[in-house]
Amino acid sequence: MAASARQTGLKRSKVVANFLSDQQQMINDKKGANQMARNSMVLSSCQRIFEEEDFNVVITTSPEEGLSLVLDTYFDVVLCDWMMPGLDGMDVITRLEETSPGSAVVMITGYPSIERATEAMKRGAMDYVAKPFTPDEIIKAVDEAIQRKEGEERKVIERFGALTKTGKISLPSIDEKMLQTLSAAIDERRQMEAKPSLEALSEPERLEEMTLAVLNKYARDTNNLIPILQAIHSYAGYLSYETIGLIARELKISEHEIFGTASFYAQFKFEKPGQHLIRCCTGTACFVGGGGVILEAVESKLDIVPGQTTKDGMFSLERVACLGCCALAPVVTIDGEVYGQMSPAKLSRAIDKIYRTESVKSD
Numbered sequence: 524m525a526a527s528a529r530q531t532g533l534k535r536s537k538v539v540a541n542f543l544s545d546q547q548q549m550i551n552d553k554k555g556a557n558q559m560a561r562n563s564m565v566l567s568s569c570q571r572i573f574e575e576e577d578f579n580v581v582i583t584t585s586p587e588e589g590l591s592l593v594l595d596t597y598f599d600v601v602l603c604d605w606m607m608p609g610l611d612g613m614d615v616i617t618r619l620e621e622t623s624p625g626s627a628v629v630m631i632t633g634y635p636s637i638e639r640a641t642e643a644m645k646r647g648a649m650d651y652v653a654k655p656f657t658p659d660e661i662i663k664a665v666d667e668a669i670q671r672k673e674g675e676e677r678k679v680i681e682r683f684g685a686l687t688k689t690g691k692i693s694l695p696s697i698d699e700k701m702l703q704t705l706s707a708a709i710d711e712r713r714q715m716e717a718k719p720s721l722e723a724l725s726e727p728e729r730l731e732e733m734t735l736a737v738l739n740k741y742a743r744d745t746n747n748l749i750p751i752l753q754a755i756h757s758y759a760g761y762l763s764y765e766t767i768g769l770i771a772r773e774l775k776i777s778e779h780e781i782f783g784t785a786s787f788y789a790q791f792k793f794e795k796p797g798q799h800l801i802r803c804c805t806g807t808a809c810f811v812g813g814g815g816v817i818l819e820a821v822e823s824k825l826d827i828v829p830g831q832t833t834k835d836g837m838f839s840l841e842r843v844a845c846l847g848c849c850a851l852a853p854v855v856t857i858d859g860e861v862y863g864q865m866s867p868a869k870l871s872r873a874i875d876k877i878y879r880t881e882s883v884k885s886d
């Protein structure tokens with residue numbers, strides 16, 4: 524069996540190749556040893572073909588070993604012979620569907636037939652290559668399999684992303700009490716270790732402590748990635764790049780994977796929110812009443828657009844489609860408090876008042 528990875532710098536750009544003779548099961552032990560040596564030559568020449576094309580390659584002659592390799596590492600493509608000792612290519616496809624659904628499988632056979640090709644594709648193989656093949660043929664099959672698999676993934680992501688962004692899919696809220704309990708447990712432990720309390724730590728230190736506690740709470744299981752992200756997001760108000768890096772290191776997965784998962788959901792923010800959140804409604808009732816003008820006025824006053832936070836970290840701005848109180852249109856909320864019949868001047872005064880209050884607090 525062989526495995527390789529295209530060197531794009533992305534962790535997932537890898538290929539597993541498995542080349543075993545179709546006749547292997549029909550020969551006796553002694554000849555079997557000779558056959559294995561020939562297979563190794565096929566494997567090493569395939570390895571060379573892929574490496575010359577900038578793939579990273581891992582090879583193995585055992586389908587079981589190949590499947591356990593796939594469990595540990597993500598591979599873009601699994602090249603798999605149809606007939607192998609113990610497992611056939613169809614078994615491998617079925618097992619890969621469970622353990623590495625993102626890998627594209629390319630089946631190889633010395634006995635090509637339409638029935639076999641149809642069966643392989645029905646089970647989820649991305650391509651089917653007949654032996655003997657030239658280097659160009661196998662590279663082309665692998666490239667096309669990667670592209671097809673990525674195309675399929677993109678479609679799923681776009682569909683899922685569209686549903687989550689429109690709020691048709693939303694995450695269940697996290698139990699705030701759990702965060703309080705974790706926080707109390709951290710303080711208790713730190714007290715026993717004669718260390719300062721969470722409150723006394725700097726923000727990054729506090730966040731690191733809480734992130735590690737949340738990871739432990741969820742048994743550091745990647746299946747719990749979403750609740751882990753939710754809990755940390757709920758605690759910090761956003762997912763910082765440092766936090767994503769820490770989670771990636773602790774769970775031994777890529778930052779890319781975490782970001783990819785979190786960015787599905789509109790609930791997750793990646794920038795530290797301002798101390799105060801202004802939400803401007805531009806739904807139909809509010810827009811007709813001047814919601815658009817109010818939004819423009821606040822954008823100009825704070826020099827930010829929706830989704831951004833002022834440089835001083837004081838305000839974040841969001842545009843919403845309806846706040847559920849259209850009778851008060853145009854509506855703005857500041858830190859959850861509803862301001863009806865809003866106007867640019869009224870909003871400007873409300874912002875100035877907050878600045879004054881904050882400056883008194885810091886004096």
Ligand code: FES
Nearest residue numbers: 804806809846849
């Ligand atoms: S449209 Fe603005 S509150 Fe409904």
